[in-house]
Amino acid sequence: MANDKKTATVESEEVVNDQEQPVTETETMEETETVEEVEITAQEQKIAELEAKLEDKENRLLRLQADFDNFRRRVKLDQEAAQKYRAQNLVTDILPALDNFERALKVNSEDEKILSFLQGMEMVHRQLAEALKTEGLEAIEAVGQQFDPHLHQAVMQVEEGEGESNTVLEEFQKGYKLKDRVIRPSMVKVKQ
Incomplete structure (x- = not known):
């Protein structure tokens, strides 16, 4: 009987352990998904920041090109007037x-x-x-x-x-x- 109690206790512990293990795996999966979501959100934020910086740089480049074109046109007009x-x-x-x-x-x-x-x-x-x-x-x-x-x-x-x-x-x-x-x-x- 003592053996039966021990066996029953061991079996109960195994059942309890078996029940606890799936919960732990589920929790781990949820934590992994949450971590992945956080990482994805962080990456999306980083991408958004980089896209904003890229757009800013492109706008600055366009303005610089327009300024340079205006400068070139003014110089050309000045040279033409000086020649004329x-x-x-x-x-x-x-x-x-x-x-x-x-x-x-x-x-x-x-x-x-x-x-x-x-x-x-x-x-x-x-x-x-x-x-x-x-x-x-x-x-x-x-x-x-x-x-x-x-x-x-x-x-x-x-x-x-x-x-x-x-x-x-x-x-x-x-x-x-x-x-x-x-x-x-x-x-x-x-x-x-």
């Missing part, structure tokens, strides 16, 4: 000499020597004007035109005279444009 108006300072310095040539050519004389001299001056003036024209210099039309403050500088206003109001009656000094830029406005008399 490279002669502006020279032309501006030469304009007073051109004006003096035109005033000198208005001299009237009967003397052959003076006429010959004026003819030579006229040839030099024509060559100079042609050279400046090839650089893009052109005279601003003034007499008979509507007054334009961008092209004309009114130094005198009169009420009498032919033409409509706000019309240029007389030009005192020629104005010039280099390509599309006014480098000196015409000095004019305007009818009110």
